Amino acid sequence: xxxxxxxxxxxxxxxxxxxxxxxxxxSNHLYFYWYRQILGQKVEFLVSFYNNEISExxxxxxxxxxxxxxxxxxxxxxxxxxxxxxxxxxxxxxSEGQGALVGYTFGSGTRLTVV
Amino acid sequence: xxxxxxxxxxxxxxxxxxxxxxxxxxxxxxxxxxxYRQDCRKEPKLLMSVYSSGNEDGRFTAQLNRASQYISLxxxxxxxxxxxxxxxxxxxxxxxxxxxxxxxxxxxx
Numbered sequence: 001x002x003x004x005x006x007x008x009x010x011x012x013x014x015x016x017x018x019x020x021x022x023x024x025x026x027s028n029h030l031y032f033y034w035y036r037q038i039l040g041q042k043v044e045f046l047v048s049f050y051n052n053e054i055s056e057x058x059x060x061x062x063x064x065x066x067x068x069x070x071x072x073x074x075x076x077x078x079x080x081x082x083x084x085x086x087x088x089x090x091x092x093x094x095s096e097g098q099g100a101l102v103g104y105t106f107g108s109g110t111r112l113t114v115v
Numbered sequence: 116x117x118x119x120x121x122x123x124x125x126x127x128x129x130x131x132x133x134x135x136x137x138x139x140x141x142x143x144x145x146x147x148x149x150x151y152r153q154d155c156r157k158e159p160k161l162l163m164s165v166y167s168s169g170n171e172d173g174r175f176t177a178q179l180n181r182a183s184q185y186i187s188l189x190x191x192x193x194x195x196x197x198x199x200x201x202x203x204x205x206x207x208x209x210x211x212x213x214x215x216x217x218x219x220x221x222x223x224x
Contacts (some may be wrong), residue, residue, distance in 0.1 A: 031210060041216070043159060043202070048210040056210050091158055100206035101147050106158040 002026040004107035006092050012113045013082055021077045021110045023092030032075045033093040033104060034067065036060070043091070048099070049075065082114045119215035121203050127221045132193045136218045138186045138203030147206040148179055150188050152199045153217060159202055162188075193222045 005024040013019050025032050034046040047057040049067055066078045075094075079086055089111050093104035118141045128134050140148075148165035163170065165177040165186055176189040186203055200217035207213040 033210070043153075043214040045207075045211045045213070050210070056208055058211075089156070098210055100208065100210050100212055103147075103149050103151075103161045103164060103204075104212070106160070108158050111156075 002105070004092055004094055004105050006090075006107035006110050008110060009108065010111045010113070012115060015084060015114055016081050019079050019082055019112065021079075021090050021092075021112070023075045023077070023107055024073050025075055025092065025094030026096075026105060027073070029094035029096050029105075031055075031095045031097070031099050032067075032069070033095075033099060034077045035091045035093065035106075036088040037091065037109075038088045046077070079112075082112075084114050087112055087114045119203050119205050119213050121215040121218045123216060123218060125219040125221050127223065128193050129223055130193055130195060132222075133189065133191045134193055134220060135190075136188045136201055136203075136220075138188075138215055140184050140186070140203075140205045140213075142205065142207055142213070143184060145205045145207065148177075148186050149204040149212070150175075150177055150186075151202040151204050151214075153202055154199050159204075159214070162201070190220075193220075195222050195224065198222045
């Protein structure tokens with residue numbers, strides 16, 4: 001079964017440092033997403049990406065965040081200057097059609113710990 | 116604010132029991148509804164979409180009541196492997212999904 005692959009599985013970083021979380025979506029999928037889940041809380045939308053541009057973003061996705069599809073396979077989330085409250089599980093997802101209509105396939109996540 | 120509300124549980128049931136979860140959503144414009152399953156510290160996995168006419172997938176039955184903005188999930192003949200958190204999910208935009216906090220199910224032998 002096709003998978004969304006995320007690396008690394010766990011990243012520890014110092015406050016103020018930049019991090020890049022990497023994702024390889026399913027190859028024929030056209031829509032890409034980042035969500036996060038703070039421990040014990042609900043899964044929250046960050047950003048959606050289609051046709052090489054952001055299609056929607058939440059209020060969480062401020063100027064510290066950016067996304068990029070640097071080549072035909074990778075989809076990255078960059079946090080420029082990490083804060084303690086950025087500690088969370090970050091999930092990448094992809095969908096063949098509009099995900100809000102068909103549901104997503106999520107990757108296994110990157111656990112980000114900011115110290 | 117667009118919210119999805121669920122009873123957090125936990126629901127403790129013996130193997131073989133039937134259990135039902137409910138969920139309410141606030142955005143009357145929502146068009147798509149899903150149940151996801153999430154195991155501890157793992158990613159959410161799509162369990163089933165929910166249609167107005169109701170739908171069934173094996174032991175799982177989902178119902179939608181648009182007038183009451185209410186979604187339900189029924190699990191029959193519970194298995195130990197059904198132990199997980201069940202997430203009610205509703206579309207809240209062109210491409211975005213809003214997740215509930217989830218209902219935890221614990222199935223015991």
